[in-house]
Amino acid sequence: MDLCCDREQQRLFAHLSFEITAGNLLLIEGPNGVGKSTLLQLLAGLITPSSGEIHWQNIAIQQQRESYAREIHYIGHTNGIKLGLTVLENLQLASHLALASIASERLSETLSRLQLENQRTKLAKQLSAGQKRRLALARLLLFRKPLWILDEPLTSLDAATQAMVMQLLEAHVNDGGICVMSSHQSIPFKEIEIKTLRLTAC
Amino acid sequence: MLKTAGWLFNIELVLLWRRSQEWLYPLGFFVIVITLFPLAFTPDPAFLQRYVPGGVWIAALLASLLSVETIFYADLEDGNLEQLLLSPLPLPLVMLIKLGALWVATQLPLILLTPLIGLLFHFTPQTIITLCISLLLGTPMLTLIGSLCVALTLGLRQQGTLLGLLILPLVTPVLIFGVNMVQQSQAGFSIAGALSFLAGLTAFTITLLPFALAATLRISMDD
Numbered sequence: 241m242d243l244c245c246d247r248e249q250q251r252l253f254a255h256l257s258f259e260i261t262a263g264n265l266l267l268i269e270g271p272n273g274v275g276k277s278t279l280l281q282l283l284a285g286l287i288t289p290s291s292g293e294i295h296w297q298n299i300a301i302q303q304q305r306e307s308y309a310r311e312i313h314y315i316g317h318t319n320g321i322k323l324g325l326t327v328l329e330n331l332q333l334a335s336h337l338a339l340a341s342i343a344s345e346r347l348s349e350t351l352s353r354l355q356l357e358n359q360r361t362k363l364a365k366q367l368s369a370g371q372k373r374r375l376a377l378a379r380l381l382l383f384r385k386p387l388w389i390l391d392e393p394l395t396s397l398d399a400a401t402q403a404m405v406m407q408l409l410e411a412h413v414n415d416g417g418i419c420v421m422s423s424h425q426s427i428p429f430k431e432i433e434i435k436t437l438r439l440t441a442c
Numbered sequence: 443m444l445k446t447a448g449w450l451f452n453i454e455l456v457l458l459w460r461r462s463q464e465w466l467y468p469l470g471f472f473v474i475v476i477t478l479f480p481l482a483f484t485p486d487p488a489f490l491q492r493y494v495p496g497g498v499w500i501a502a503l504l505a506s507l508l509s510v511e512t513i514f515y516a517d518l519e520d521g522n523l524e525q526l527l528l529s530p531l532p533l534p535l536v537m538l539i540k541l542g543a544l545w546v547a548t549q550l551p552l553i554l555l556t557p558l559i560g561l562l563f564h565f566t567p568q569t570i571i572t573l574c575i576s577l578l579l580g581t582p583m584l585t586l587i588g589s590l591c592v593a594l595t596l597g598l599r600q601q602g603t604l605l606g607l608l609i610l611p612l613v614t615p616v617l618i619f620g621v622n623m624v625q626q627s628q629a630g631f632s633i634a635g636a637l638s639f640l641a642g643l644t645a646f647t648i649t650l651l652p653f654a655l656a657a658t659l660r661i662s663m664d665d
Contacts (some may be wrong), residue, residue, distance in 0.1 A: 284524075284528060285528070286524055286527060286528070286663060286664065287663070287664040288664055298503070306530050306532075309528050309529060309530045310530045312528065314524065314525075314528055316521050316524055317521075318519070318520055318521025319520065319521055320520065320521035320522055320524060320525045321520060321521075321522070322516075322520060324456075324457045324460045324461060324516075324517075324523055325453065325457065329453065331506075332449070332453075333453060334525070336446045336449050337450075337525060337526065337529040337530060337531060338449060338530065339443070339446060339529075339530050342550065346651075348605065363460075371470055375590075378661070
């Protein structure tokens, strides 16, 4: 694919081309404002490229929107959680939107893995920034999807949770999943190979 | 899918209930605008009986403008809109659920309050019933058309005034047939003509507008 994107009459990147296969992690790097989040939104199918196409299993994603939506987890830099709902209701909302039925034990297990079980009936707006991020990442644990698109998944997390998320990513990739993520920090993955894509201003 | 739709409808109502300003402000606004009519014109009961039903309609129109303005704002801010767009659920269905909940929370209370206002202004029972039916059929259209305009102007600064300019001309047919229905009934004519026009318009909007709304939202997010 040959990807090119313009935003607000400004060219962000052009002639970007890459392929990613099962069991791979693609890390997108680059300075602020270079278009990392935009690239991730493009990959999720939220915005359409100015030119070029994105294919998932050899079919353009615009042509298979619904089936593509079943395959991806997208967590943007906004968390995508409803602040007016409780922690538990947020997880239920996520599973309903994904058309997945989740057993209540699974919900409790997810909450305890993310150390949110004491907050389950708290409104999401009462949580700290790190807790909100954890709640957003809870979707990854709730149901399995092959492609994860994560925008700065490690921001505002404490060291222990960061380690946990990295473990989660390694397990996902070793399991044959794909992950595309952006990050500012260098990430010391031990067990898996990562590809890096450096975006530069153009 | 039906279970999911029901659950989503409930959770939308819960969200609206917890943000009480969403439904309390339009309700208060509606009552205050109506009480301005006898103050601005004359408190003569014959005049009020004749002209305030139209005033109730205008107040409902303005209140709907107020309630629909923020419909996508929170979802845009917290990123939930992206999750809705990426859900395998059909987006028009999600929008219909969302608007249905908004209508129940913001417009239904106005209609329930209308009989009380009718008593206050000496409306005949027949006028009250006709007015309520016309509002019941007309207000879903106000919510639907209003939200389409909100989706069109999504992400713009100071969209409030622009929204008024966009929405009000589009909803004039609703106002005309709604008020016409009440006038026909007051004059002792059959309301069938205006009623079927209004019902037809509502059926048309409810079936087709969610699709237009879904497409508009996708384009607005993809600016």
